[in-house]
Each structure stands twice: as structure tokens, then as C-alpha cells.
Amino acid sequence: MIESRLPYEISLSPNTAAAPCARLVLKDRLREWGLTELLEDAGTVTGELVANAARLGQVFTVRLIPEDGALLVEVVDSSPDEPQIRDAFGDADAEGGRGLLIVAALAAGWGVRREGRRKVVWARVAP
Known part of the structure; x- marks a missing residue:
């Protein structure tokens, strides 16, 4: 079915359920699109960006957004601040700072772009 390959979009509230909710939606879409081989890496990448x-x-x-056997994950917010890769691996007590390093390691590419006043952080997950 051609419609099943259309991009999917969901708005989420900023709470502790956001990442698990996004991963659940991701799992359903990847099954629908026949891209389940991307589930592990795409789930981690999506969870970190969310x-x-x-x-x-x-x-x-x-x-x-499914594209040629790969998946483009975009997270759109209205913050003017661009995310920065921080090296928190040297600090065992750090509670954050590893997410974008993980995204960079698992994704075929990632970046940030502007859509008017909104920021889009994207990552492409490929087999």
C-alpha cells in the first residue's frame, strides 16, 4: 500500500513518557513500512533525540520519514539553541552529555537545520 510509506508525524509533551511513546510509534511504523531491521538503532536514536x-x-x-530502505528521524522544537556534542564519557557521574555521541555513532548522518523559528534535529538511520 503506497499510503503506508507516507511520513508520519506526532506531537509529544515534554515528560518522562515522551521517549517510550516515540519508540512505540516508531516500532509500529517500521513494521508497517517493512523496515524492522532498523528498529534497534532507530529506537535508540529516536529515544536520544526525543x-x-x-x-x-x-x-x-x-x-x-521512510526513504530508500532507510529512516529519517526529525525532532522539531522551538528552542533557538542548537544541540552540542559534549564528551561526558570521562565523567562517570554525569547524568547527560552522551546522547548526541550515541546518535552520531548509530546514525548514517545527523545534523540541525532551521525551519523558520523552529529547529529540526535530524538523524538518518540506514541498514
């Missing part, structure tokens, strides 16, 4: 957006304390949007 957790970053949820920390901003405002509603944000997750877009899942």
Missing part, C-alpha cells in the same frame, strides 16, 4: 527535546519543557514534534 529526550533532548523533552528537556526543553515545551511540546515538540517527531517526524518519521
Whole structure:
């Protein structure tokens, strides 16, 4: 069915259920699109990007876009601040700072772009 390959978008509230909710939606979409081989890496990448957006304390949007056997994950928020990779692996007590390093390791590419006043953090997950 052609419609099943259309991009999917969901708005989420900034709370502790956001990342698990996004991963559940992701799992359903990947099954529908026949891309279940991406589930593990895409789940981790999506969870990290969503957790970053949820920390901003405002509603944000997750877009899942299937493309040529890969998946583009976009998280859209209204914060002007761009995410920065921090090296927290040397600090065992750090509670954060590893997410974008994990995204960079698992994704075929990632980055940030502007859509008007909104920021889009994206990652492409490929087999």
C-alpha cells in the first residue's frame, strides 16, 4: 500500500513518557513500512533525540520519514539553541552529555537545520 510509506508525524509533551511513546510509534511504523531491521538503532536514536527535546519543557514534534530502505528521524522544537556534542564519557557521574555521541555513532548522518523559528534535529538511520 503506497499510503503506508507516507511520513508520519506526532506531537509529544515534554515528560518522562515522551521517549517510550516515540519508540512505540516508531516500532509500529517500521513494521508497517517493512523496515524492522532498523528498529534497534532507530529506537535508540529516536529515544536520544526525543529526550533532548523533552528537556526543553515545551511540546515538540517527531517526524518519521521512510526513504530508500532507510529512516529519517526529525525532532522539531522551538528552542533557538542548537544541540552540542559534549564528551561526558570521562565523567562517570554525569547524568547527560552522551546522547548526541550515541546518535552520531548509530546514525548514517545527523545534523540541525532551521525551519523558520523552529529547529529540526535530524538523524538518518540506514541498514
